[in-house]
Amino acid sequence: MIKYRLSCKNCKLIFDSWFATSKEYDKLKKKKLLNCYDCNSLKVEKTLMAPKLINKNFNNEKNKELKRYKDTTKKYQEFIKKNFEYVGENFPQKARSIYYNDSNKKKGIYGTASKKDLEELKEEGIDTQIIPWVEDKDN
Numbered sequence: 001m002i003k004y005r006l007s008c009k010n011c012k013l014i015f016d017s018w019f020a021t022s023k024e025y026d027k028l029k030k031k032k033l034l035n036c037y038d039c040n041s042l043k044v045e046k047t048l049m050a051p052k053l054i055n056k057n058f059n060n061e062k063n064k065e066l067k068r069y070k071d072t073t074k075k076y077q078e079f080i081k082k083n084f085e086y087v088g089e090n091f092p093q094k095a096r097s098i099y100y101n102d103s104n105k106k107k108g109i110y111g112t113a114s115k116k117d118l119e120e121l122k123e124e125g126i127d128t129q130i131i132p133w134v135e136d137k138d139n
Helices: 022-030 056-083 091-100 115-123
Strands: 002-008 014-019 044-046 085-088 109-111
Touching: 002 022, 014 022, 085 091, 091 109, 091 115
Parallel strands: 085 109
Antiparallel strands: 002 014, 002 044
């Protein structure tokens, strides 16, 4: 497996993608099967990448940093769970209901929404925030 950093020439999005081999990228590109996941453009190209060299100290530092991040995120999650109502995939509808009818606002809500839903809510003037969520797993 090989990971390439790709760039969309249409929307300027930069993202990573895995390929079975370096030849697999070329094959998919030639058949026009590589596209930007954001704007669906076929104008996707490999960008310059540097090899990732890691020493033992790097892994230890990164693991400590990751643990701090997870611990902080879990504290935020606990606060949210205690103080907000979970509405799941009904988040866009509930957010609109609260925004357009103040009497529905008992307490804040949290849930899931697609990128498109969030863009539509923003266009309507409804302020939302994206919060990282860490599963309660050991790995």
